[in-house]
Amino acid sequence: MTKVTGEPANEVAAGPNEVAAGPGEVARGRRPSTSREDVARAALELFSRQGYDETTVDEIAAAVGVSRRTFFRYYESKSDAVWGEFDAELVRLGDRLHEAPDDEPMMEVLRRSVMATNRFGAGELDELRIRMGLISSVPDLVAHSAVRYEEWCDVVARFVARRIGASPDDLGPQTVARAALGAAMAAFACWARHDSDDLVGEVDRAFRLLATGFAEDRLHGGRA
Amino acid sequence: MTKVTGEPANEVAAGPNEVAAGPGEVARGRRPSTSREDVARAALELFSRQGYDETTVDEIAAAVGVSRRTFFRYYESKSDAVWGEFDAELVRLGDRLHEAPDDEPMMEVLRRSVMATNRFGAGELDELRIRMGLISSVPDLVAHSAVRYEEWCDVVARFVARRIGASPDDLGPQTVARAALGAAMAAFACWARHDSDDLVGEVDRAFRLLATGFAEDRLHGGRA
DNA sequence: GAATTTATAGCACTGGATGCCAAAATGGAA
DNA sequence: TTCCATTTTGGCATCCAGTGCTATAAATTC
Incomplete structure (x- = not known):
């Protein structure tokens, strides 16, 4: 050999x-x-x-x-x-959240930061779609993803906790973090399944829905 | 033998x-x-x-x-x-969502249905706490939980899709379902970790936060 | 008692994951 | 060059989860 x-x-x-x-x-x-x-x-x-x-x-x-x-x-x-270099992106997200000005509304910072960490070049997008397709369809990978997403949640929960002056383990930060994860996952899943070339757009829409509290009248115009 | x-x-x-x-x-x-x-x-x-x-x-x-x-x-x-008899509870949740009157606001139905499916007798609560403690701390179980939670999401997404007249795969239903899952998970995690004996109360609070769109002024009074 | 039905035990085998140790490859110092 | 420290690699040997197959045990029906 x-x-x-x-x-x-x-x-x-x-x-x-x-x-x-x-x-x-x-x-x-x-x-x-x-x-x-x-x-x-x-x-x-x-x-x-x-x-x-x-x-x-x-x-x-x-x-x-x-x-x-x-x-x-x-x-x-x-x-x-x-998952490749997922850890590195996690650090980037944490930095963005940390560096955001304090007077910008929390959910705004969150939405913009998540969008920013998901801007990929055209070359990376094809590979990313394959990755996300696998992650959301193969049971073994769906399972393993929970562990990685938990790390993502921790980063967001720490940010929210700092913002509202609570512990990351409290209900508020935990709920925001896990709901935000849900929005991001939904955006990714829709992007990976449909032919929408606009990943950031999906993220944008999902987080705006989240910030409205899902008022029913805003939910209809989902797909242009 | x-x-x-x-x-x-x-x-x-x-x-x-x-x-x-x-x-x-x-x-x-x-x-x-x-x-x-x-x-x-x-x-x-x-x-x-x-x-x-x-x-x-x-x-x-x-x-x-x-x-x-x-x-x-x-x-x-x-x-x-x-996970024991998790499947049975899923069916119960689906039934509750389906039977709710159409004029009750969607997020109200969701909150009340999730609360209802999580009312356990005093005898079951101890075992449930052990279960949830394991599920949210052992990596192997955290991973496997994703598969079960995905089934939960499917039930909710179908309900939302019917309510707003969309496909369960669309961004709206997916975002609501996954965010709702996040709220429920946060409630469970907080209940299992702290000594809060009030599981339904935690669920209630988490879903009310979700419905406000996380307006920052409502997030502070988390813990009485 | 014989046939049928259902549940079980036991074995063989694949495949992921880990610990251990010897061997290979490299740079630096004697 | 030769020896040494350092780092990566290969090849076990091992554990354990999960699956397919077959023979056998227990139960009902005829």
């Missing part, structure tokens, strides 16, 4: 062992034979071609030329590979 | 093979050696005592005196045992 690939080794998010060589530092030790991105790409390709359940971790590992054991050093689980 | 239990065999929700003998019919063939309820009880007891991950299916099966293979005839998965 021992496939000699000769990678550039200058990747930003490098090897599995977290502490990739910092900005100025020089990389020591053996270089990773692949990257998280490559693994995710290979996995996604197999999933969308032959199905999630029909793809084994061994196949994914083989596709990127590493052993099964090594796959689990890049991603904790098979389902994690579908 | 072959534990001879001598069950009454008149249980309502009987054996694993679905079609339990109807009202007047006589039970044919070998009688189930245990019941879904007994399995769930044994499982819950082990989970709360030694932890979910630390309990194997073999142990649960042994506790009720059946083989490992038989456990999976009563419940599809280890996590399903925690």
